[in-house]
Amino acid sequence: MRIILLGPPGAGKGTQAVRLVERWSIPHISTGDILRANVREGTTLGTEAKRFMDAGELVPDEVIIGMVGDRLGEPDTAAGFLFDGFPRTVPQAKALETLVNELDTPIDVVLRLVVDHADVAERLTGRRTCSDCGRIFHVLTDPPSAEGRCDDCDGEIVQRDDDREEVVLNRLEVHRTQTAPLEHFYFERGLLRDISAVGTVDEVTQRAVEVLAEYDRSGGDAA
Ligand code: AMP
Numbered sequence: 259m260r261i262i263l264l265g266p267p268g269a270g271k272g273t274q275a276v277r278l279v280e281r282w283s284i285p286h287i288s289t290g291d292i293l294r295a296n297v298r299e300g301t302t303l304g305t306e307a308k309r310f311m312d313a314g315e316l317v318p319d320e321v322i323i324g325m326v327g328d329r330l331g332e333p334d335t336a337a338g339f340l341f342d343g344f345p346r347t348v349p350q351a352k353a354l355e356t357l358v359n360e361l362d363t364p365i366d367v368v369l370r371l372v373v374d375h376a377d378v379a380e381r382l383t384g385r386r387t388c389s390d391c392g393r394i395f396h397v398l399t400d401p402p403s404a405e406g407r408c409d410d411c412d413g414e415i416v417q418r419d420d421d422r423e424e425v426v427l428n429r430l431e432v433h434r435t436q437t438a439p440l441e442h443f444y445f446e447r448g449l450l451r452d453i454s455a456v457g458t459v460d461e462v463t464q465r466a467v468e469v470l471a472e473y474d475r476s477g478g479d480a481a
Pocket of ligand 1 (some may be wrong): 345
């Protein structure tokens with residue numbers, strides 16, 4: 259299965275992605291996670307990307323497209339993949355289309371998580387992330403059992419720099435102006451499917467699984 263998750267920041271793409279890739283045994287390709295790993299490791303790419311990320315702006319397309327091209331060259335993508343946070347602009351979507359056409363691995367479905375911008379602002383500013391494994395918590399709706407420590411790996415739970423309120427508002431605006439046009443791009447190609455991202459994490463997963471199962475040709479455990 260080759261899946262793209264769309265939706266504004268805070269729609270729950272990361273949370274759902276983890277569950278869906280487990281179910282379909284495919285790699286989770288989050289360009290945000292790859293960038294954050296580069297920032298942590300202090301690579302040239304990370305240093306270049308950080309100033310855009312801290313401001314809630316998009317990292318330039320050529321950087322992202324190169325990064326994704328490299329990732330799709332890794333052998334685990336033969337099983338399929340799920341993109342989370344990519345593509346984010348029409349040029350990225352066009353570059354991906356060229357890439358998957360060359361590899362003869364077309365995208366099966368683009369799943370859009372639909373939620374109000376007002377709701378996502380609250381989700382994002384309350385979001386906390388494990389600095390080791392990336393697990394996502396929320397101060398109100400999904401707090402960790404032990405204050406400040408991850409339930410899974412005991413790593414330190416932090417607020418992402420770009421989840422601060424002033425940056426969140428810019429990220430939402432960037433989504434509206436630069437990423438929302440992708441919905442039309444994929445609608446025209448007959449790939450876009452919508453689900454509501456309102457409700458519990460389990461409810462949203464259930465909706466996602468129902469839609470994705472329609473596209474599953476692997477006969478795997480997704481039925
Ligand atoms: P995310 O974790 O997907 O919310 O991404 C965090 C930040 O990384 C974004 O606000 C951007 O600065 C950058 N980023 C992640 N993915 C992309 C992308 N596909 N294109 C441009 N910038 C990206």
